[in-house]
Amino acid sequence: MSTRDEKGRIELLQGTLDLLILQTLRFGPAHGHAIAKAIERNSDEVLQVEQGSLYPALHRLIRRRWIAVEDGVSENNRRATFYRLTRKGRRQLEVETSKWDKLVHAIARILRPAADQGQP
């Protein structure tokens, strides 16, 4: 994932991009450009992916067999390579989402401790 830190952009770790790709594919197969746009759109443009970084990420996921490749036709009626979630990938998405939720919750507790805690 890009480590550029331009104004308004948020750095994302490699594993986070993998998770976002898996989630995007949860709703059906998509080609690379569509995945990039979906991540941007669904994050209300907060997450501006360096689009090229998608391809090593996609291949990492293929190698792990969490996604598979298939031929399809794009919205322009042209042949395109599509990616789809595998059964293993769908299970992994649930695992990773759960881990993410726990991580976010734990960090939030540190950053915004409850008023009655008063502990270091």
Next chain:
Amino acid sequence: MRRRRILDDLDQQIHDHLEQETLDNLARGLSPEEARHAALRKFGNVLRVKEDTCAVWIPVWLE
């Protein structure tokens, strides 16, 4: 063999990706030159992307 097949059309995928992004930029009112430049800027270094993608398939024991 599977790796070679999967990497074979990476060039085409990147080409199609840049083309689609350029079309989106044209639809937003950019000139053809601006649309293409914006697409390339947003994509990042194409050669590095290809190298990074191929590197994913290097067997672990070579790393």
